[in-house]
Amino acid sequence: MQHLDPDRLVLLAFAEEPGNDDETVHLARCPGCRHDLASLRQVAEIGAQGPAASDLPAPPERIWLTIEAAIADSGRSPAPVRRAGRQKRRWLIAVAAVVLAVAGTVVADRIVRRAPAETVIARATLAPLATVTAQASGSVRVLSDGEMRVEVHHLPLTAGFHEVWLIDPDDLTRMVAIGNLPDRPGAVLPVPPGIDMNRYRLVDISDEPNDGDATHSGRSLLRGTLTN
Amino acid sequence: MDSDDELAACLRDGDEKALRAAYDRYGAAVLYLAQRMLSSRADAEDVVQLTFVAAWTGRDGYDPRRGTLLAWLLGIARRKAIDRMRSAARDDRLTGIVRAQPVPQQEAERPEGIVDRLVVADELGRLPAEQRRTLQLAFFDDLTHPQIAAVTGLPLGTVKSHIRRGMASLRQRWEVDGAASGSRSTGSSRIR
Numbered sequence: 350m351q352h353l354d355p356d357r358l359v360l361l362a363f364a365e366e367p368g369n370d371d372e373t374v375h376l377a378r379c380p381g382c383r384h385d386l387a388s389l390r391q392v393a394e395i396g397a398q399g400p401a402a403s404d405l406p407a408p409p410e411r412i413w414l415t416i417e418a419a420i421a422d423s424g425r426s427p428a429p430v431r432r433a434g435r436q437k438r439r440w441l442i443a444v445a446a447v448v449l450a451v452a453g454t455v456v457a458d459r460i461v462r463r464a465p466a467e468t469v470i471a472r473a474t475l476a477p478l479a480t481v482t483a484q485a486s487g488s489v490r491v492l493s494d495g496e497m498r499v500e501v502h503h504l505p506l507t508a509g510f511h512e513v514w515l516i517d518p519d520d521l522t523r524m525v526a527i528g529n530l531p532d533r534p535g536a537v538l539p540v541p542p543g544i545d546m547n548r549y550r551l552v553d554i555s556d557e558p559n560d561g562d563a564t565h566s567g568r569s570l571l572r573g574t575l576t577n
Numbered sequence: 578m579d580s581d582d583e584l585a586a587c588l589r590d591g592d593e594k595a596l597r598a599a600y601d602r603y604g605a606a607v608l609y610l611a612q613r614m615l616s617s618r619a620d621a622e623d624v625v626q627l628t629f630v631a632a633w634t635g636r637d638g639y640d641p642r643r644g645t646l647l648a649w650l651l652g653i654a655r656r657k658a659i660d661r662m663r664s665a666a667r668d669d670r671l672t673g674i675v676r677a678q679p680v681p682q683q684e685a686e687r688p689e690g691i692v693d694r695l696v697v698a699d700e701l702g703r704l705p706a707e708q709r710r711t712l713q714l715a716f717f718d719d720l721t722h723p724q725i726a727a728v729t730g731l732p733l734g735t736v737k738s739h740i741r742r743g744m745a746s747l748r749q750r751w752e753v754d755g756a757a758s759g760s761r762s763t764g765s766s767r768i769r
Contacts, residue, residue, distance in 0.1 A: 355741050355745075356737050356738075356741055359737070359740055359741050359744055360722070362744070363715060363721075365721050365722060388748055388752070389744055389748060391751075392697065392744060392747050392748045392751055393715075393716070393744070395690075395693050395694055395697045395751065396697050396698075396701060396712065396716045396747060397715075397716040397717065397719075398694050399694065399698060399716075399717070400609060400694065400695070400698050401698070401713075401717060402698070402702055404609075405605040405606060405609055405698075406605060407601075407604065407605050408600075408604040408605055408607075408608045408622070408625055409622075411622075412604070412608075412622050412625050412626055413597070413600055413604075415626045416596075416600065416626050416629045416630055416633075419626065419630045420593065420596070420630060420633050518617065518619075518620070518665060519664065519665070547619065550617075550619050551617075574616075574617040574618065574619050574620075575619065576618045576619055
């Protein structure tokens with residue numbers, strides 16, 4: 350039995366030329382050639398989908414710094430990764446707790462002595478949740494002086510008020526209330542200083558009833574993740 | 578540390594510079610995979626960190642005979658990203674406080690498909706320059722063999738042999754690394 354020429358297989362795989370009768374008959378009979386052709390077709394398809402090298406930008410250096418830190422933490426001997434992770438988490442919780450404790454007293458002070466810096470240190474685009482009109486949108490910028498600028502559009506009307514939260518996406522019970530939105534598109538809210546925005550990075554805008562319950566109502570309207 | 582084998586050997590010896598070299602070489606592919614599996618950029622960056630830290634602590638577990646370093650890293654990244662997706666879903670169920678989806682999701686591509694694309698793209702980058710160029714013209718510019726010959730000025734016979742050899746390399750790498758990274762552990766089995 351004469352198998353198909355490798356060059357022909359490639360041409361057939363790229364669908365550059367139709368198979369002639371002899372080839373079609375052979376392919377119907379020969380599982381080996383059929384398999385080769387199917388594989389080459391798949392590879393051609395996968396290859397054409399990319400990514401091309403230009404679609405693979407180098408990751409930011411800050412990720413490497415966190416890798417280095419985690420490795421230094423775990424020492425030179427192989428150690429389970431989880432330990433380092435948990436230690437880091439405990440540390441973060443401790444910091445967050447201290448921060449929350451002092452936040453109340455420091456915020457006012459910070460606002461009065463606000464630095465003129467306008468550098469954006471984190472931003473998020475807010476998208477509506479499934480239950481909310483698709484037109485609703487928003488954006489958040491956190492400035493280096495601790496201000497959060499919130500802009501929202503087409504939020505559903507509320508009988509109560511709209512509240513801004515920062516949530517830990519890894520543990521959705523952990524959240525910090527940032528403040529209420531006034532009845533206009535833009536608002537400036539102070540972020541309690543020292544909040545770890547790598548952890549509390551999920552921005553959430555909720556519809557809160559005037560029921561005196563300070564916890565999250567569970568009715569989220571917009572969400573987005575802060576990135577640097 | 579030019580070749581993957583040297584790099585892997587240095588990594589196993591506990592040379593931190595090898596980890597940095599692996600990050601420079603493959604960090605972009607790991608981030609690409611993580612970003613396509615997770616909707617949040619911050620989560621994706623966390624997965625890159627977890628992947629390289631796990632690669633460091635688990636470096637004794639890398640066996641070059643079972644696949645390339647890239648496939649091994651992508652296999653780790655895939656598991657880390659799945660863990661991240663699961664824990665988010667579990668938290669959602671348990672708390673019941675904030676029920677809705679964390680972030681509106683986009684239609685996700687299967688991680689196996691992304692891994693396949695990344696190993697084939699990596700192999701494409703390793704082909705000799707002329708082979709790579711002819712295949713890029715076939716893949717991304719959708720040119721036929723005669724058109725590629727016209728564009729590059731190479732004889733048609735040379736174009737054909739470049740493409741045949743290049744395709745053979747891509748196919749072999751895909752078959753080896755697809756299996757090594759677990760991308761075809763389920764579903765259709767493959768005849769060798």
